[in-house]
Amino acid sequence: MIKVFTPQERNIIFALSLLLLIGLFVKIIKEKVFPDSSETLKLIAVSEEIKSNYSDVKSAISIEDSIIALININESDATELVSLSGVGPKLAEKIIQTRNQLNGFKSIEDLLKVPGIGTKKFQIIHSKVTL
Numbered sequence: 001m002i003k004v005f006t007p008q009e010r011n012i013i014f015a016l017s018l019l020l021l022i023g024l025f026v027k028i029i030k031e032k033v034f035p036d037s038s039e040t041l042k043l044i045a046v047s048e049e050i051k052s053n054y055s056d057v058k059s060a061i062s063i064e065d066s067i068i069a070l071i072n073i074n075e076s077d078a079t080e081l082v083s084l085s086g087v088g089p090k091l092a093e094k095i096i097q098t099r100n101q102l103n104g105f106k107s108i109e110d111l112l113k114v115p116g117i118g119t120k121k122f123q124i125i126h127s128k129v130t131l
Contacts, residue, residue, distance in 0.1 A: 073099065073105050073130070074104045081096070085124050091117070098113055111125070111129070
């Protein structure tokens with residue numbers, strides 16, 4: 001009988017065949033578990049784009065809110081002043097009375113002269129008012 005392969009060559013061929021089978025098995029499992037990884041990458045890209053656009057819209061809304069929310073404390077009536085956070089009808093009247101006594105507010109910090117507006121309330125409303 002003619003021997004084509006030595007025992008060492010047969011072991012190498014067996015090992016290579018085994019590696020080939022393992023590779024095929026892994027490929028089949030991968031395709032079953034992750035059907036199309038390129039689709040996953042596309043979904044991730046779309047998700048990132050949506051997040052980016054959402055943050056742009058969110059910042060634009062925030063800017064618009066801050067522009068709309070500015071209330072001129074020298075010209076506003078009680079109805080407009082009440083729209084400020086923490087300002088009710090009584091405090092709005094006190095703001096108007098203090099404004100009249102001072103002949104108009106010279107600075108936003110003049111709100112601290114209004115009875116009922118302390119540093120905490122001032123911190124809440126100072127960014128929402130203008131002169």
